[in-house]
Amino acid sequence: xxxxxxxxxxxxxxxxxxxxxxxxxxxxxxxxxxxxxxxxxxxxxxxxxxxxxxxxxxxxxxxxxxxxxxxxxxxxxxxxxxxxxxxxxxxxxxxxxxxxxxxxxxxxxxxxxxxxxxxxxxxxxxxxxxxxxxxxxxxxxxxxxxxxxxxxxxxxxxxxxxxxxxxxxxxxxxxxxxxxxxxxxxxxxxxxxxxxxxxxxxxxxxxxxxxxxxxxxxxxxxxxxxxxxxxxxxxxxxxxxxxxxxxxxxxxxxxxxxxxxxxxxxxxxxxxxx
Amino acid sequence: xxxxxxxxxxxxxxxxxxxxxxxxxxxxxxxxxxxxxxxxxxxxxxxxxxxxxxxxxxxxxxxxxxxxxxxxxxxxxxxxxxxxxxxxxxxxxxxxxxxxxxxxxxxxxxxxxxxxxxxxxxxxxxxxxxxxxxxxxxxxxxxxxxxxxxxxxxxxxxxxxxxxxxxxxxxxxxxxxxxxxxxxxxxxxxxxxxxxxxxxxxxxxxxxxxxxxxxxxxxxxxxxxxxxxxxxxxxxxxxxxxxxxxxxxxxxxxxxxxxxxxxxxxxxxxxxxxxxxxxxxxxx
Ligand SMILES: Nc1ncnc2c1ncn2[C@@H]1O[C@H](COP(=O)(O)OP(=O)(O)OP(=O)(O)O)[C@@H](O)[C@H]1O
Ligand SMILES: [Mg+2]
Numbered sequence: 202x203x204x205x206x207x208x209x210x211x212x213x214x215x216x217x218x219x220x221x222x223x224x225x226x227x228x229x230x231x232x233x234x235x236x237x238x239x240x241x242x243x244x245x246x247x248x249x250x251x252x253x254x255x256x257x258x259x260x261x262x263x264x265x266x267x268x269x270x271x272x273x274x275x276x277x278x279x280x281x282x283x284x285x286x287x288x289x290x291x292x293x294x295x296x297x298x299x300x301x302x303x304x305x306x307x308x309x310x311x312x313x314x315x316x317x318x319x320x321x322x323x324x325x326x327x328x329x330x331x332x333x334x335x336x337x338x339x340x341x342x343x344x345x346x347x348x349x350x351x352x353x354x355x356x357x358x359x360x361x362x363x364x365x366x367x368x369x370x371x372x373x374x375x376x377x378x379x380x381x382x383x384x385x386x387x388x389x390x391x392x393x394x395x396x397x398x399x400x401x402x403x404x405x406x407x408x409x410x411x412x413x414x415x416x417x418x419x420x421x422x423x424x425x426x427x428x429x430x431x432x433x434x435x436x437x438x439x440x441x442x443x444x445x446x447x448x449x450x451x452x453x454x455x456x457x458x459x460x461x462x463x464x465x466x467x468x469x470x471x472x473x474x475x
Numbered sequence: 476x477x478x479x480x481x482x483x484x485x486x487x488x489x490x491x492x493x494x495x496x497x498x499x500x501x502x503x504x505x506x507x508x509x510x511x512x513x514x515x516x517x518x519x520x521x522x523x524x525x526x527x528x529x530x531x532x533x534x535x536x537x538x539x540x541x542x543x544x545x546x547x548x549x550x551x552x553x554x555x556x557x558x559x560x561x562x563x564x565x566x567x568x569x570x571x572x573x574x575x576x577x578x579x580x581x582x583x584x585x586x587x588x589x590x591x592x593x594x595x596x597x598x599x600x601x602x603x604x605x606x607x608x609x610x611x612x613x614x615x616x617x618x619x620x621x622x623x624x625x626x627x628x629x630x631x632x633x634x635x636x637x638x639x640x641x642x643x644x645x646x647x648x649x650x651x652x653x654x655x656x657x658x659x660x661x662x663x664x665x666x667x668x669x670x671x672x673x674x675x676x677x678x679x680x681x682x683x684x685x686x687x688x689x690x691x692x693x694x695x696x697x698x699x700x701x702x703x704x705x706x707x708x709x710x711x712x713x714x715x716x717x718x719x720x721x722x723x724x725x726x727x728x729x730x731x732x733x734x735x736x737x738x739x740x741x742x743x744x745x746x747x748x749x750x751x752x753x754x755x756x757x758x759x
Contacts, residue, residue, distance in 0.1 A: 257668045287672025302683045310681050314672030321677045325685075330572035370671055401508040 203235040203270060203373050205406040206256050208429070211265035213251055213253035214408050225251040225432035235270070235373070236404040238397060240417035243407070243448050248296055249410040252427065253376050256408065258290045270373075287314035290367035292377040294410075296359050304343060307351050308334045311370035335346035337365035340395060342388070356383035364392065368399070374406040375399065381413065389413065393420050413466075414446065429433070518570075536734035543735070546720060550739050553716035556709065557702035563642025565695065568649030573679070574607035575654035583664045585675050598748050606682050607650070613649030619705050621710060637714030641705050645698055652694055660687045689758055697750035717743075 213226040213430050232263060234237060241249050252374045253258040255267055266273065269285050270288070277285065290311070298307045305328050312330065313321055320329060328334065338344045341361035346354055360383050367375055375396065381389035393409070397420055400407045410419040417424055418438040424435040426441075426449045435447050443465050450461050516522060579585055580601055617625075623640025630636045665682025669675060710718020717736055724732040 217486075219484070257670050283672050283674065285672075288672055289671070291667065291670060293663075293667060295663070297663045298659065299664045299682055301688075302681070306681070310668055310673075311671065313583055313668055313677045313681060316677070318674070318677055318680065321680055325680070367671075372671075385504075 204232055205235045205237065205270060206231070206233040206266070206408070207266070207268040207271075209254070209266040209268075211262040211267060212254060213248075213255060213260060213262055217267065226255065226262075227429055229432055230265075230429070231425070231435075233406060233408060235406055237398065237424055238400045238407040238421055239409070239423045241408065241410045241425045241427055242412065242414055242449070243433070245412075247427040248430040249427055250378055251430075253378050253408065253410060254297070255437045256374075257280040257376055258286055270298050275406050282353045283314065287370070288372055289374040289376060290370040290372035290451070292360075292363045292375075294378040294382070296363040297350050298359055298363055300350075302351055303347075303355065304338065304349055304351055304362050304434075305312045305331065305334050305347050308337055308347075308365045308369055311337075314370065317377050322367035333369055334365075338362075341392065342367060344455075350444045352474070357385065360384060361392070362415065368471065372405070377407070379410055379412060381411075381416070389416060397421075479535065499605035500636040532730040533734040535568045535731065536738055537729075538735065546736060546739060547718070548719045549710075549715065549717045550735075550743065552634070553703060553710070553718070553740075553743065556634055556706035556714060556716055557641065557699060558704050559634075559638045560641025561650065561695070561699050563638060564645035564649050564698070567642070568653060571607045571611055571646065572601040572657065575611060575650055576657045577604060577654075578658050578660075578662045579675065579679065580604040582663045584677060585669050585678060606684055611647045611654075613651040614643050615651065616647075617644065619644035620708060620712065623709050624715060627713070632713045634715055637706065637709040637716075640709060640714075642704050643661035644705075645702060649698060650696065653691055656687050656690050678754060689755065692749065692758060695756050696747065696754060700744055700747040700751070703740070703747060707740055746753035 208229055208231040211226055211229045212224065214222045214224040217223050224465055227248075229248075229252065232442075241252065243249055251260065255262060255370060256269075258267075259268070259273065261267075268274075269288065272281075272285060274282055274285055299310065306325060309328060309330060316324070316329075316353070323329065328407050335344060335347060341355070341364050343358050343361045343365065346358055346362075349430075351364075354362065360380060364377070364380055367377070377396065380396070381392050384392065393416055396407050396409065399405050409421070411415075418441065422437055423435070424438055425435050426445070428449055434445060434450060446464060446465050448466070545729060573579065580603055586600065619640045621640075622643050623636050626636035626639040630639065657722035660683050662683070664686075665678040667677035668682050673681075706714070706716055707721065710716040710720070711722045713719065717740055719741075721733055721736045724730075
């Protein structure tokens with residue numbers, strides 16, 4: 202079967218304000234097959250967002266290799282790179298929507314890679330392909346907000362607009378960074394189910410960063426645990442025990458050890474093996 | 476309760492912020508010293524009297540219908556000069572602004588070809604930025620009056636020289652300010668569009684323009700108002716319009732007519748202010 206993403210010993214570090222370096226990804230190797238769906242979990246600062254940005258080609262690795270469908274993006278020309286990028290849709294943690302545009306335009310922005318500049322301009326004045334925008338909006342449940350300015354929407358609604366924008370792009374691969382962080386629990390389940398359906402019915406590869414561990418374990422056949430920039434485990438949900446989770450979230454700045462233990466016990470009830 | 480841990484040390488401030496502030500204050504004081512300008516001078520009894528005498532000469536403004544009729548055409552000319560000058564300024568200023576916006580060319584957020592890692596490719600990608608900055612500085616460093624005098628040599632006396640003079644000088648100003656307005660807009664939405672396979676122009680059209688449009692518009696309208704004043708000054712060197720009439724009436728010591736013409740200029744500026752407020756509300 203085709204590989205969608207391939208990472209070989211990838212390192213990525215950032216310069217901090219005090220001049221030091223922070224190595225966010227420390228030697229990650231990973232193969233994601235076309236049509237697979239993966240949830241990435243791990244404590245805050247583990248490098249989940251950085252990993253996603255390496256996959257959608259907004260970051261270049263300092264060393265190691267990244268390949269999309271077998272292609273090394275650093276070796277292709279601009280046009281080919283653009284086509285490569287159009288294959289992957291991304292839902293960002295901060296949404297990265299255009300606040301002053303109406304919802305319909307933010308969704309249609311997912312079509313820009315296949316529109317000419319004139320068509321793009323025309324659509325800003327009088328929206329093109331409203332039908333497909335409305336369909337994407339309906340799928341994520343923001344149809345009634347289609348003509349609102351995006352910055353007037355609630356956080357959860359904006360998050361769903363960001364998902365609709367990625368859907369309308371019709372990408373082969375879908376990356377989502379905490380796509381349900383700002384929606385309520387029942388909506389969260391429905392949205393993840395939507396992503397999983399796209400994966401199952403249309404064969405789209407999906408990689409989703411989640412801090413909601415029960416949702417990750419319930420919906421995804423493959424769970425990647427990221428810790429301090431390294432792959433800590435890469436397992437099916439059935440093999441993930443409370444102890445492993447305990448160690449994954451060890452040293453999380455937000456919680457003491459006892460709190461972590463209590464949190465895992467509390468949230469894992471029924472959704473964990475053993 | 477456990478003692479809270481010491482906060483991490485604060486990274487050093489960018490060097491010399493205080494020094495820059497102190498140097499700027501010193502420079503302002505030194506400027507007054509150097510020009511020998513003494514604010515107290517304005518308010519001495521003697522000069523207040525002189526100001527009053529001179530001011531009375533302008534009253535009342537000459538509002539005779541005969542004279543007002545003759546000022547109509549010059550007033551229109553001034554509007555035309557300003558508007559055509561602005562059109563030229565926008566024509567050159569907008570493309571230059573796009574080239575001079577740092578976030579579009581530096582730092583790599585919008586690079587379709589990925590973040591240029593460094594070396595010659597990175598240097599090349601920054602070339603439009605530096606070239607346009609240089610051009611804009613050149614256009615701006617020469618005032619519109621001097622540009623107009625240069626264009627008089629090329630295009631002869633008349634409005635064309637005035638339009639080009641305003642056009643070139645204002646393109647330099649618009650290009651710089653537009654670039655800075657766009658630089659102040661969050662680049663991440665546009666970067667997200669590039670990441671999804673869009674080209675840079677399309678990403679800027681959707682990701683940057685809508686968010687900065689209102690500020691760009693309001694600044695352009697303000698510049699149109701400034702162009703009105705500039706057009707009046709250019710009238711002094713033969714570009715026509717209200718400026719030329721003011722120059723003539725002053726030379727003839729017809730102060731009451733001068734007053735009327737200045738009033739008309741005030742009305743034009745107010746008019747552009749009203750139009751600008753209206754348009755900004757429309758695009759809110
Ligand atoms: N652009 C950047 N500049 C400097 N440091 C960065 C940058 N991006 C990420 N980092 C650092 O890299 C580390 C990993 O960040 P990343 O955003 O990938 O974490 P994360 O796992 O997504 O966390 P969270 O769950 O809180 O979203 C963090 O320590 C972060 O401070
Ligand atoms: Mg993150």
